[in-house]
Amino acid sequence: MKEQLNGIKIKAEQELAAVAGLKELEDLRVNYLGKKGELTSVLRGMGGLSAEERPIIGQLANEVRNLLEASIEQAKTELINKEREARLKAEVIDVTMPGKIQGMGRRHPLSMVLNQIKDVFIGLGYEIAEGPDVELDYYNFEALNIPKDHPARDVQDTFYIKDNILLRTQTSPVQIRVMENKKPPIKIICPGRVYRSDAVDATHSPIFHQVEGLVIDRGVTMGDLVGTLQLFAKSIFGEDTKIRLRPHHFPFTEPSAEVDISCWTCGGKGCRVCKNEGWIEILGAGMVHPKVLEACGIDSEVYSGFAFGLGVERVTMGKFYIDDLRLLFENDLRFLKQF
Ligand code: DAH
Numbered sequence: 588m589k590e591q592l593n594g595i596k597i598k599a600e601q602e603l604a605a606v607a608g609l610k611e612l613e614d615l616r617v618n619y620l621g622k623k624g625e626l627t628s629v630l631r632g633m634g635g636l637s638a639e640e641r642p643i644i645g646q647l648a649n650e651v652r653n654l655l656e657a658s659i660e661q662a663k664t665e666l667i668n669k670e671r672e673a674r675l676k677a678e679v680i681d682v683t684m685p686g687k688i689q690g691m692g693r694r695h696p697l698s699m700v701l702n703q704i705k706d707v708f709i710g711l712g713y714e715i716a717e718g719p720d721v722e723l724d725y726y727n728f729e730a731l732n733i734p735k736d737h738p739a740r741d742v743q744d745t746f747y748i749k750d751n752i753l754l755r756t757q758t759s760p761v762q763i764r765v766m767e768n769k770k771p772p773i774k775i776i777c778p779g780r781v782y783r784s785d786a787v788d789a790t791h792s793p794i795f796h797q798v799e800g801l802v803i804d805r806g807v808t809m810g811d812l813v814g815t816l817q818l819f820a821k822s823i824f825g826e827d828t829k830i831r832l833r834p835h836h837f838p839f840t841e842p843s844a845e846v847d848i849s850c851w852t853c854g855g856k857g858c859r860v861c862k863n864e865g866w867i868e869i870l871g872a873g874m875v876h877p878k879v880l881e882a883c884g885i886d887s888e889v890y891s892g893f894a895f896g897l898g899v900e901r902v903t904m905g906k907f908y909i910d911d912l913r914l915l916f917e918n919d920l921r922f923l924k925q926f
Pocket of ligand 1: 756757759799837870871874893894895896897
């Protein structure tokens with residue numbers, strides 16, 4: 588019986604070394620340790636042993652069983668780890684390809700447009716700056732010349748983490764962060780996600796994207812702003828695109844303007860898309876307010892600059908004739924496959 592037990596041990600270990608899956612391992616366990624298993628039948632046969640032999644064989648049988656159980660348990664852990672690793676490997680997303688829709692080789696329309704916008708400004712020598720989504724009240728409002736109780740806060744209601752910490756309502760706070768840390772000349776765009784407590788409908792979403800632009804140097808004028816925006820509009824919407832500035836108020840720029848572009852559908856004649864206006868508003872802009880420059884330690888007697896902020900969803904919807912903002916966030920493949 589001793590030989591039989593040793594034989595079982597050696598055979599089981601050989602088989603164990605060749606096991607490749609959990610199912611196979613369980614079969615092996617049943618074959619040896621199960622009710623009708625090889626080791627179990629040997630143990631059952633111990634009744635016929637003499638009184639001297641029984642404890643010796645019994646001890647050996649227990650040792651073989653314990654050894655087998657431990658080896659099977661260890662093999663099981665190894666197999667589970669191996670399978671988990673393989674699964675994780677298969678689930679890997681290539682983060683060096685932002686915006687690529689997995690398995691489609693395409694980009695999300697918002698990423699496509701954002702990349703085009705970035706290309707235009709990088710081509711003009713702008714750098715890209717980023718700031719946090721969770722922002723201090725100071726950067727999102729105060730430093731942009733929007734004190735507490737200023738009515739401009741009403742139209743940009745947001746989600747508050749604490750009294751003075753909130754989800755940024757605009758990318759303009761990145762202007763402040765950059766100006767605090769860098770002396771002019773400054774030439775940046777800041778793409779990013781922004782938040783407002785707006786109900787979802789065809790043209791509103793509590794989360795959307797903006798690209799902020801900021802240029803500060805000696806002798807920067809409104810003419811530079813207009814030229815830059817003209818070039819931007821033509822690059823994104825085509826050579827025939829015109830822009831129009833309407834006087835407006837933003838607390839952080841003076842003078843300020845809302846900027847329209849000639850309708851991408853009718854070219855300015857008037858149609859359903861532009862509500863017969865011939866123009867569509869796409870961004871806000873202006874000359875940086877001296878108070879904002881001074882708050883960042885930049886001498887407004889020496890330096891001047893312009894800033895603008897545009898909505899990426901608005902531009903994307905225009906470029907691709909998308910009439911419902913929600914389509915951009917629902918990520919229905921039937922929609923995404925069209926790009
Ligand atoms: N932050 C403004 C908004 O969200 C957009 C904007 C307007 C940004 C004028 C600017 C600017 O930098 O100069 O409504």
